[in-house]
Amino acid sequence: xxxxxxxxxxxxxxxxxxxxxxxxxxVGGFMAPGTExxxxxxxxxxxxxIALHVFVGNSGVLSFGHISFVALGAFAAGLxxxxxxxxxxxxxxxxxxxxxxxxGNIPSLVLAAALGGLFAALVGIPLMRxxxxxxxxxxxxxxxxxxxxxxxxxxxxxxxxTLSLVPETTGLFQATVGAxxxxxAAIAFRRSPPGRKLRASREDPPAAQAVxxxxxxxxxxxxxxxxxxxxxxxxxMVHQLGSITTEQVYLDLTFLTLAMLVIGGASSLWGAVVGxxxxxxxxxxxxxxxxxxxxxxxxxxxxxxSSIVILGVLLALMLILRSGGITGGRExxxxxxxxALAAPPPPPGAGRAQxxxxxxxxxxx
Amino acid sequence: xxxxxxxxxxxxxxxxxxxxAVGLALxxxxxxxxxxxxxxxITAGGYTLALTAAFPKIASVTITVVVCIALALLMERxxxxxxxxxxxxxxxxxxxxVAFALQGVWLIAFGPEGRTADVLASLNQRVFEGDLDxxxxxxxxxxxxxxLLGGTAFLLGRTTIGLQMxxxxxxxxxxxxxxxxxxxxISFAFVLAGLLAAAVAILLTVQRxxxxxxxxxxxxxxxxxxxxxxxxxxxxxxxxxxxxxxxLTSVLGDALPADERVFLPSFVFLLVILVLLLRPAGLFARxxxxxxxxx
Numbered sequence: 001x002x003x004x005x006x007x008x009x010x011x012x013x014x015x016x017x018x019x020x021x022x023x024x025x026x027v028g029g030f031m032a033p034g035t036e037x038x039x040x041x042x043x044x045x046x047x048x049x050i051a052l053h054v055f056v057g058n059s060g061v062l063s064f065g066h067i068s069f070v071a072l073g074a075f076a077a078g079l080x081x082x083x084x085x086x087x088x089x090x091x092x093x094x095x096x097x098x099x100x101x102x103x104g105n106i107p108s109l110v111l112a113a114a115l116g117g118l119f120a121a122l123v124g125i126p127l128m129r130x131x132x133x134x135x136x137x138x139x140x141x142x143x144x145x146x147x148x149x150x151x152x153x154x155x156x157x158x159x160x161x162t163l164s165l166v167p168e169t170t171g172l173f174q175a176t177v178g179a180x181x182x183x184x185a186a187i188a189f190r191r192s193p194p195g196r197k198l199r200a201s202r203e204d205p206p207a208a209q210a211v212x213x214x215x216x217x218x219x220x221x222x223x224x225x226x227x228x229x230x231x232x233x234x235x236x237m238v239h240q241l242g243s244i245t246t247e248q249v250y251l252d253l254t255f256l257t258l259a260m261l262v263i264g265g266a267s268s269l270w271g272a273v274v275g276x277x278x279x280x281x282x283x284x285x286x287x288x289x290x291x292x293x294x295x296x297x298x299x300x301x302x303x304x305x306s307s308i309v310i311l312g313v314l315l316a317l318m319l320i321l322r323s324g325g326i327t328g329g330r331e332x333x334x335x336x337x338x339x340a341l342a343a344p345p346p347p348p349g350a351g352r353a354q355x356x357x358x359x360x361x362x363x364x365x
Numbered sequence: 366x367x368x369x370x371x372x373x374x375x376x377x378x379x380x381x382x383x384x385x386a387v388g389l390a391l392x393x394x395x396x397x398x399x400x401x402x403x404x405x406x407i408t409a410g411g412y413t414l415a416l417t418a419a420f421p422k423i424a425s426v427t428i429t430v431v432v433c434i435a436l437a438l439l440m441e442r443x444x445x446x447x448x449x450x451x452x453x454x455x456x457x458x459x460x461x462x463v464a465f466a467l468q469g470v471w472l473i474a475f476g477p478e479g480r481t482a483d484v485l486a487s488l489n490q491r492v493f494e495g496d497l498d499x500x501x502x503x504x505x506x507x508x509x510x511x512x513l514l515g516g517t518a519f520l521l522g523r524t525t526i527g528l529q530m531x532x533x534x535x536x537x538x539x540x541x542x543x544x545x546x547x548x549x550x551i552s553f554a555f556v557l558a559g560l561l562a563a564a565v566a567i568l569l570t571v572q573r574x575x576x577x578x579x580x581x582x583x584x585x586x587x588x589x590x591x592x593x594x595x596x597x598x599x600x601x602x603x604x605x606x607x608x609x610x611x612x613l614t615s616v617l618g619d620a621l622p623a624d625e626r627v628f629l630p631s632f633v634f635l636l637v638i639l640v641l642l643l644r645p646a647g648l649f650a651r652x653x654x655x656x657x658x659x660x
Contacts, residue, residue, distance in 0.1 A: 062454045126638070133457065137593050138641050149631055255461060303472075303473040308468060313466050316459055
């Protein structure tokens with residue numbers, strides 16, 4: 001593979017999902033305010049699912065715990081942007097240093113990312129030694145602990161009450177830029193030496209260890225980056241919603257984002273973006289339909305709960321019929337561009353077979 | 366509250382979680398499937414009890430058992446059989462999907478408020494007067510729990526189908542080569558899981574009569590934790606783990622001061638992480654037979 005070709009592949013892998021993200025951002029701008037919110041929510045979902053992809057897609061280890069980083073990011077960013085003048089009346093139990101300070105929008109997002117990454121690194125040090133089912137259960141335990149502490153410790157937040165009066169600064173522009181940052185980080189990690197080492201360990205752990213790859217270190221790095229992106233996504237989320245409760249960042253969101261990742265195809269950025277957008281729009285449509293909506297021909301009202309039934313069935317069907325997801329876990333590529341850069345043409349039967357081999361589906365560890 | 370009282374309550378709750386654990390471990394044994402959707406069987410049982418409240422008690426209980434077993438078989442046939450060749454993590458996500466889909470179904474059918482199932486409410490009375498509060502339901506829980514656990518042990522140890530199930534759990538491919546019918550064995554495991562789920566639903570609704578869409582999920586998550594902590598590879602250790610987690614939550618709940626009791630789940634899950642790290646095969650498993658890979 002030539003250097004130009006490798007660069008072109010990387011550029012395409014980033015630019016195709018990036019164009020889709022920008023397209024969603026631009027189209028959203030032409031929508032009515034209510035529908036615009038659905039577009040912003042979709043872009044925030046893209047950011048969360050990319051974060052999940054960075055770890056799950058590259059390592060092949062399942063995580064039920066990423067929503068705890070989203071939760072931490074959301075509550076931190078939300079709490080620190082509520083003006084210090086009103087905080088003591090909203091949350092009288094708060095630690096003084098949390099109650100007396102407030103920061104702007106951008107610093108709050110940076111703070112959310114930093115805390116998410118730090119938390120992920122801390123829990124990752126012990127947890128990244130686990131694989132398979134044990135990793136699934138252990139990360140679920142992290143989610144349960146985070147939820148439990150956020151819900152009942154009133155010194156660090158609103159507890160069981162709603163965190164409200166958060167400035168609503170996440171519009172289409174910030175959501176689009178946020179998703180682009182996450183996508184760039186995902187591709188940069190994917191193509192970096194640590195990313196390649198981690199994927200090697202996903203394909204064949206003993207072989208990877210035999211060539212000197214420290215699996216624990218590579219997983220920990222991916223988990224930390226992934227946690228930082230998830231925290232950042234949480235910051236975007238709270239600034240879109242303006243208010244948040246601990247129940248919004250718990251099992252339901254875990255299920256929804258996992259469904260997005262698996263339906264799109266967990267092992268590629270392209271799959272994460274496509275899955276998140278499709279499922280997010282479907283979910284918004286179904287939730288609107290639960291409140292009664294007009295579909296082209298007739299008035300449609302679905303009973304409450306229909307959205308999770310349909311998503312659950314869709315996820316199960318995808319696992320049964322096409323476990324690589326819609327994209328089959330492949331990155332985006334433009335065939336004509338590859339052909340143009342592939343000069344001189346490789347001898348028949350050689351060269352291409354190797355890098356066109358489909359990646360193994362991510363969850364088949 | 367006396368220490369003895371704590372222990373009595375703990376044993377009662379432990380017995381219920383032991384039943385949840387056996388249901389999970391049986392299915393895991395033959396299929397390598399961690400069934401998140403097991404809780405939905407319990408929820409289905411709870412709703413059936415609520416809907417059949419007007420029937421004679423014996424009819425209500427029978428219908429509940431039938432519904433749970435039927436749903437267990439349906440679940441296996443529709444969602445899990447096509448995934449038999451897939452990796453454990455893929456099927457784990459699939460059971461997650463089934464669990465959420467069924468929760469949606471409960472929400473559509475019965476609404477978010479919950480229904481009251483008080484069929485066996487008469488069992489919620491004291492056995493004798495005095496300081497120690499022992500209810501009939503506690504006695505029933507222990508009796509039913511012991512009976513079902515004993516029955517399962519007998520079935521696995523002394524019958525042909527039990528032998529086949531143990532063979533399938535040890536090495537599924539070799540068992541098939543030797544003529545064990547995979548579909549029969551797996552279906553049978555799900556029948557037992559359905560039966561156990563029905564028993565849990567019946568016992569649990571006496572203490573918590575309000576059945577909501579997440580009724581079974583909460584029980585299952587804790588039961589699952591118990592199974593993994595105890596050691597999922599063997600039925601005995603899994604059952605012990607389930608009992609331990611039920612006992613521990615109940616006793617810790619009594620022992621902790623009121624303002625720290627809300628953090629009980631954190632303590633329990635922290636313990637889970639510790640066990641997974643230090644003894645990945647399970648607290649009661651023999652350390653040499655490590656079932657969980659580590660890097």
